[in-house]
Amino acid sequence: MTREFAGYLRKDGRAGIRNEVAVISAIDSLNPVAAKIADLVRGSVLVTDLFGRKMGGKNHAIRIRSLTGMAMNPNVGAVLVVSLHMPSALSVAGPIAESGKDVEIVAFQDVGSTLKAIEQGARLAVKLVKACSTQRRQAVPLACLTLGVECGGSDFSSGISGNPAIGRAADLLLDQGGTVILSETPEIMGAEHILARRAVSREVGDKLLQCVREMEMLAKATGFEDVRASNPSADNRKGGLSTLAEKSLGAVLKAGSKPLQGVLDFAERPPGVPGFYFMTTPAPACESMTGLAAGGAQVIVFNTGLGNPIANPIAPTIKVTGNPFTYAQCPDDFDVSVSDIISGGMTLEAGGERIFREMLDVASGKKTYSEILGITQSTIQVLGPSV
Amino acid sequence: MSSKGGEVRVLMIMHPADNVAVCLRPLEAGEIIQVMHAGKTLSIEARGAVPLGHKVALSQVARGQKVIKYGETIGRALKDIAAGEHVHDHNIADYEGVTP
Structure with a gap:
């Protein structure tokens, strides 16, 4: 029986079966913006959750671990984090960057408008998809x-x-x-x-x-x-x-x-x-x-x-x-x-x-x-x- | 668990240690079904109607004895159960809830 599959080998030694850019909304109020970006950019995949503000303790820890864990899944080639402001974006993007994965951020309040956030996010996601697409599958x-x-x-x-x-x-x-x-x-x-x-x-x-x-x-x-x-x-x-x-x-x-x-x-x-x-x-x-x-x-x-x-x-x-x-x-x-x-x-x-x-x-x-x-x-x- | 010569299987036994089988079609009272179990051919006579997906006893299970499916105890008999009898919540209960 086959002992190998054709996957995308990652820097950390793990291997993906897909090579997509994850567009992650770090906060529920930016979910629709993240969805618009993912809609515009082929090769991206949307990750959202219905909560994200004012959660404490273990609740908060599980949420961060879940979002960063999905981003660090080897199926993801690179990540765009979309959030309301920089601190909440960094709480998710920080651990992803530490893992060595390429990650970009759109912080709504720094960009200033919905359409600008969509535009900036789409530009960043396009760039990430372009870079990811040079990766080839190999025997894993x-x-x-x-x-x-x-x-x-x-x-x-x-x-x-x-x-x-x-x-x-x-x-x-x-x-x-x-x-x-x-x-x-x-x-x-x-x-x-x-x-x-x-x-x-x-x-x-x-x-x-x-x-x-x-x-x-x-x-x-x-x-x-x-x-x-x-x-x-x-x-x-x-x-x-x-x-x-x-x-x-x-x-x-x-x-x-x-x-x-x-x-x-x-x-x-x-x-x-x-x-x-x-x-x-x-x-x-x-x-x-x-x-x-x-x-x-x-x-x-x-x-x-x-x-x-x-x-x-x-x-x-x-x-x-x-x-x-x-x-x-x-x-x-x-x-x-x-x-x-x-x-x-x-x-x-x-x-x-x-x-x-x-x-x-x-x-x-x-x-x-x-x-x-x-x-x-x-x-x-x-x-x-x-x- | 295998069927012979492409016959349509009627009873499915999940593990050689099991004393119940699952019906892959409804059984009518009095029907006689042949089934391979632990290397032997058993002949099971349905002692009543048994619906699709429900269990039938492969051998006698005395009151308080273990009912085995998947090779594990799924419960104990609440009363004596004869081979070919419908095995369900009317005559078995969770292991811990029954005194042997």
Whole structure:
């Protein structure tokens, strides 16, 4: 099996599967300006968040780590930071510049008008795209690849076709020295003890259990009902899921079967040792994928039983379904179907190989449907209100 | 987990240690399904209708015993479950909630 993909080698030794200029809005009030700039400049990609002012403590730290993490993802060739004023621009652009990546700034209050900010931003972005476009793809070992695994719109098929097939693909990548990140803390509840047993050390296992406890406390403090009592949901039960452990085991399958190497905070990059990691994130797909991309995942494989169109702007998102009815209804939403596992006698191994091959193709430049259609959104986890 | 000679698979067993299988189409009461499990051909007679995506017992599971899917314990039997019986929240519950 191929051990390489054609990627963009970066100064820090990591490799991108895309080479775009990220137009990052550092503050919600400049999101529309950043969007206009990204609209004008081909070869750029928009990164926004709906918050950004007057957030404190850990909330603020997560936000900066997420924005800078997405900018430092090796899929990004250079960065334009758009903000209201220079200090807020520098809080994001500073760490990016320190990483050695080319970064330019548009500070609205220094430029003086909306149209001038759009004009200046577009000029800077054009220059960055021009410079980036001289980079060529070259053969890069698969060990440079970090895969994020995601599922949404889960149904009866998720745990028996899509997720276990993605797990086979994840194992193939891990065998090549690559990295796989599983996320969505609420989705592992009920199976956390089983996952903790796969940890490489007691410390890692304990950290995983701690993540789950913290997410449960956060849920209770936010006014949610008990996750353990309200799951599986009525829909889940109708689809045949009987217990929380069964539901969560089906979700965890998509990360493969290898030892758990470490537990990451939201948007935290794995510490250099390849292997399987868990990242603590909320369950909604946009937030989860933002955490994965900021943590350095160059590609995401997203299983959906019932359908869910969203993708990450930085990490191309391969849509997979294992539900034959869903696939028949909307084949042009899925980059890979493994629905023959249910309807045509396809083995999980064959499904895993199909996903793995698509992942290699996408890593080398093949476009995903969501990339072509631009169905992307970044959203950063919020731990508390802005004031 | 493999199907023979291109036959349409009816039951899917996720792990050799499992004592339940997932129905890939609805089962009617009295239907007899052959399935390969841990190297042997099992003949399972559905003891009632089982909806698509739901589980059926591959062997008898006594009250309090573990229900195994994915090679892991997903719950315990709330009552004796016969081979071929529909396995769901009416006769199993989360591991921790049941006294054996």
